[in-house]
Amino acid sequence: MNQVYAMRVFCSLVEAKGFSAAAERMATTHSTISRQVQHLEAALGARLVNRNTRKLSLTGAGEQYYQACLDILRRIDAAALAVADEQAQPTGLLRVSAPLSIGTLEIGGWLPPFQARYPGIHIDLCCDDQFIDLVEGRFDVALRISAPLADSSLVARELTLSEQILVAAPAYVMRHGLVRGVEGLAQHRLLAYAPGGAAVAWALARGDGAPLAVDPAGALRADTITALYGAALAGAGIAMLTRATVQADLLAGRLVHVLPQYSGGQRRYYAVYPNAQHLPAKVRVFVEFMREYYAQAAQPA
Known part of the structure; x- marks a missing residue:
């Protein structure tokens, strides 16, 4: 049972005041609404809905569960909206590992325009010429200058050849x-x-x-x-x-x-990050920005 979906069905049933109306509201069937409520009742070990009259009514447990469902679903929807907003306008702390040469010699070229474009992103920059374990160090992304990188569990995005x-x-x-x-x-x-x-x-x-x-x-x-x-x-x-x-x-x-x-x-410049699946927007825009920056910086004088 998809509990979140079942909770939405139950709330829709209460608000529509009937199985047929809830089915229409959820774009599904009467039997699906009934089955989802039955699954919830079985999982909870309590009756939620009185079915012995033509008019739908909630039991005491059903009323209590309905209020709890409303609160939980509001929180879930708010969390989804927050993620969607963050994807649209990236914000938050971005932890970056970089070689000393980038952190001390090149930062003046890329950091100010990046901050101007993405004022909601705050960078925590750690500079070290040793290869840092991104996962253990809790870094979002690393900038590296090297020969071609060996295969690993990390995702390596080439920024430029210099x-x-x-x-x-x-x-x-x-x-x-x-x-x-x-x-x-x-x-x-x-x-x-x-x-x-x-x-x-x-x-x-x-x-x-x-x-x-x-x-x-x-x-x-x-x-x-x-x-x-x-x-x-x-x-x-x-x-x-x-x-x-x-x-x-x-x-x-x-x-x-x-x-x-x-x-x-x-020498190849790379952006390296732990996982490409569900890449945070702050990492995605940083990598794209660095690609743009180095495409210009690598041009002959």
């Missing part, structure tokens, strides 16, 4: 000169990403050519992208960063593109 490029501050180029080909990098101060202590090699390719490996260990090794970004901006050397991270700096002239004919490969 090219890895070499950048340096104009002041650095003024002091040390232009880089003359990949071989010329050996004469420059290179800033290496070293998450485990060992520098991650650069694989630089020109067009469809084979990539050339470069060991960037030299002027600085750091285990966070934010440190490399800060060092590059300060003129300490040449760093490899995603275009999405440095796009605003390239446009503003704070950084310049070094060896623009070479690419360090692509």
Whole structure:
């Protein structure tokens, strides 16, 4: 027995004051109304309706149950309406896990316009370069930058592909000169990403050519992208960063593109969330907004 449906049938019976009228009101049959009431009475172990007269009347238990049903059904309908309203105008707390580079370097680009578009959503942002367990950490969505993600129980929505490029501050180029080909990098101060202590090699390719490996260990090794970004901006050397991270700096002239004919490969930006079924509106609009944002941010300067 669908108890909620049976409760609605019972309330309709009371308000229509008859089985036939209730059947018409519920777009069903007289026998269906009668059967639903019988199921309720059997489940409750009490008679709800007096059937021994031509006029319908409630027993004492029936009157009490009717009032309780009205209260329960109002609460159910109010909850459904609240969810529908939230879907129409997303609101509430959105817990987001993101790498440090997004949380510190890119947040200024996307957070203000997102807040302006969805003022009812409040973001709780946790920044960490380690992969966080979304379910255990009670996160609604995570932003990740990686190679293609392995299959998992999580849903991964690709936001954009962002090219890895070499950048340096104009002041650095003024002091040390232009880089003359990949071989010329050996004469420059290179800033290496070293998450485990060992520098991650650069694989630089020109067009469809084979990539050339470069060991960037030299002027600085750091285990966070934010440190490399800060060092590059300060003129300490040449760093490899995603275009999405440095796009605003390239446009503003704070950084310049070094060896623009070479690419360090692509990094994928993902939005990851625990379950695609009944996706909350606040998560859905956030993911769509980030797709729009990165589609613009990844465009060449």
